[in-house]
Amino acid sequence: MNAYMTNGTLDFLKKLPDKHPDIDFYFMRESASTLVYYEGNGKSIFASGRAYEILIENGTVRSEGFVVMNNIPVADEGKATFEDKFKQRQQNVESMPGFQAFRLLRPKKGNTYIVMTQWASKADFENWKKSDQFKQAHQGGGDVKPPAYFLDRPFVTSYHMIDMD
Template identity: 75%
Template sequence: MNAYMTNGTFDFLKKLRDDHPAIDFYYMSGDSSTLVYYEASSKSIFSAGRSYEAIIKNGDLQDSGFVVMNNIPVTEEGTAVFEDRFKQRQQNVDSMPGFQAFRLLKPKKGNTYVVLTQWASEDDFENWKNSDQFKKAHKDGGTKPPAYFADRPFITSYRMINLDD
């Protein structure tokens, strides 16, 4: 399964739904722009966007909620180790109250993976961050990043926009 996303103004991006009614778009509002995301087995419809392979998919994305994207640049040599670590690790994130969806997105170009989680609310995400499960899943995450990180990871967060409201 492929995943695609692009950023832009809300007014421009909301026209995509009219132009492509067969695609389930997910609209998200961030600090400085709107992001639209969708999953498909076909080619991207975006002329300027980012393409990924969804290598781990858990849960169903919802039209409402809070989304956190952990953007992790990974060295070429480290991709297998990084992916294997996610496949082996039981984070128990899906059993947390408010959990909606998880995606591990491998970039088609570049080296920045996206770990996407969707929560019913920002409070649910904060509760996950303060949980024992989170501490266990991130116990190796000391002050020094793993050798397979090409650069420092960064987090972006969004609130879902339901166009039908």
């Protein structure tokens, strides 16, 4: 299964469901930018989008909620180690109140993986960040030097879902 996303203006992107009624699109906003996301097999419908392979999938992406994407640039020689670390992790985020979905996305082009979580609200995400489960999943966090297989410092983007119905 694959995941596809692109950015653009809401006015332009909101026409997609009419052109592709068989696809479930998820619209997200980060300040003035809109992102549209969908999952499927086959070729992307986006002329200038990003394509990912879904490596780990838990929960169901919904048209409402709060989405956090950890963008993690990983060197080619570290990809297997990075992916294995996620496959071995305990699935403790899924038991948190407000959890909706988790995706580990491997880029089809480039080196930036995305660890995506969706929550019922921003408050649910903030509660997760304060939890013991979060501390356990992010042992060492803070200003510790990233692993050698990281090409650059990871960065986080967050979005509020836009319900188009």
